[in-house]
Amino acid sequence: YRRLQAKETRLSKFNQTERKAMLGSYTKVLFVRDPFHRLIATFLQGMGISPSFSSFVQEVLDSRRVHEAWKPLVSLCRPCLVQYDYVVMFGFLRQELGHLLHRAGLPAGSLLPEFTDSQVQWTYRWLSEQMFSELSAQQKQQLSHFYRWDLAAFPFSSSFLSD
Numbered sequence: 001y002r003r004l005q006a007k008e009t010r011l012s013k014f015n016q017t018e019r020k021a022m023l024g025s026y027t028k029v030l031f032v033r034d035p036f037h038r039l040i041a042t043f044l045q046g047m048g049i050s051p052s053f054s055s056f057v058q059e060v061l062d063s064r065r066v067h068e069a070w071k072p073l074v075s076l077c078r079p080c081l082v083q084y085d086y087v088v089m090f091g092f093l094r095q096e097l098g099h100l101l102h103r104a105g106l107p108a109g110s111l112l113p114e115f116t117d118s119q120v121q122w123t124y125r126w127l128s129e130q131m132f133s134e135l136s137a138q139q140k141q142q143l144s145h146f147y148r149w150d151l152a153a154f155p156f157s158s159s160f161l162s163d
Helices: 016-024 035-044 053-062 073-077 093-103 121-134 137-146 148-153
Strands: 029-032 086-089
Touching: 035 053, 035 121, 035 137, 053 121, 053 137, 073 148, 086 093, 137 148
Parallel strands: 029 086
Antiparallel strands: none
């Protein structure tokens, strides 16, 4: 795109015509992950100072400034503004990236690293059950509300927050 070298680097800085022209010249791929799994990963990476998952969730819910690590996806990737060509779900990376490479005319098998996302899905299911059981009914409801647009925009049907 002709203005790629311009100072403006955020999509919101371009007018609608420029945005449409720029986005039309790229294949747009969005990688998504269940918001509850994102919270668990953030907690396990030590991004909060809380001793328990429940207190970490309360910090997230009480925080006035939403950290990128747990910010709702719809506010990060703007799926209503950007018409993504592909949405790749965590848990299916190898299959979906193989499909993308095939569509691009590239040899999928030799270019893909070994992904473990589908192999750890059962671990996340167990971990999610454990972590979710630590939360109060109010916290569960507040989290579902906090991530309501993500849950509506993406097929997280097995998410604990979907209930």
